[in-house]
Amino acid sequence: MITIYLACLAMGLVGIVGTLVVGEVDGDVGAGDGTGTGLPLLSVTTAATALFGLGAGGSVAALAGAHAVVAALASAACAIALVALTRGVLLPLLLRQQANSHISRQHYVGQLGTVTLAIAPGQWGEIVFTDPEGNRVRGQAISPEPDTLPVGAAVYIGEVDDKHLHVVAIPPEESSDSALRQ
Incomplete structure (x- = not known):
């Protein structure tokens, strides 16, 4: 079971780094002038963050010797918490900063x-x-x-x-x- 969680962790990390380097594939990251809605719920970044959370939560729980059901619940809770943190706190801060850049279009x-x-x-x-x-x-x-x-x-x-x-x-x-x- 730990192998599955570590694979999710690795895939999520690759996805997050990929979106940081390449950007979003669907292009709906807002207009850059503060009027955009930000990333859609089902974006590559959101999926990668959820995968990373599943892997991190499940790996920690499994390494701590938790039962498989407890590890699954911990992985789901960690994924939900990371997605909520990213979309609810970090993304709005980043979009506001983008809108406050020195030169906009x-x-x-x-x-x-x-x-x-x-x-x-x-x-x-x-x-x-x-x-x-x-x-x-x-x-x-x-x-x-x-x-x-x-x-x-x-x-x-x-x-x-x-x-x-x-x-x-x-x-x-x-x-x-x-x-x-x-």
């Missing part, structure tokens, strides 16, 4: 950029710009413009969502004036 609104991959009507392209802290940023952008925005076109970031920067073209005479002001 909302800070990109109002920035000027340059098209690096043409933006066709109804399609996305790519722009490059400098964020308020001076870092060079590349991002997927879409535009309501009726014509394709060519590579090198100056754009204004008017809105952001979780996937795209919404940009509008800046007429050439205005973009050269604004470049002189920066």
Whole structure:
């Protein structure tokens, strides 16, 4: 029985380390601006945490010489406690910290950029710009413009969502004036 608990412990540990290194597979970790709901209940992180709890609780109980039923109850209690702790305490703290980062996507609104991959009507392209802290940023952008925005076109970031920067073209005479002001 101890072998099963140790296997659960190892698989849970691998799963937790994997989600820390690679991230969630399903991608529902919130928008990063504090509006996301966080991880869904049946996420890889939750499953790995539960497996780790099953293995840890069961291993400790089995090594202490507990009966198989007591070890099973201890493993279930440990799994439930770890998942509750992770989802109820740690995850909300991490999501709040993410929302309090120095630069969020909302800070990109109002920035000027340059098209690096043409933006066709109804399609996305790519722009490059400098964020308020001076870092060079590349991002997927879409535009309501009726014509394709060519590579090198100056754009204004008017809105952001979780996937795209919404940009509008800046007429050439205005973009050269604004470049002189920066």
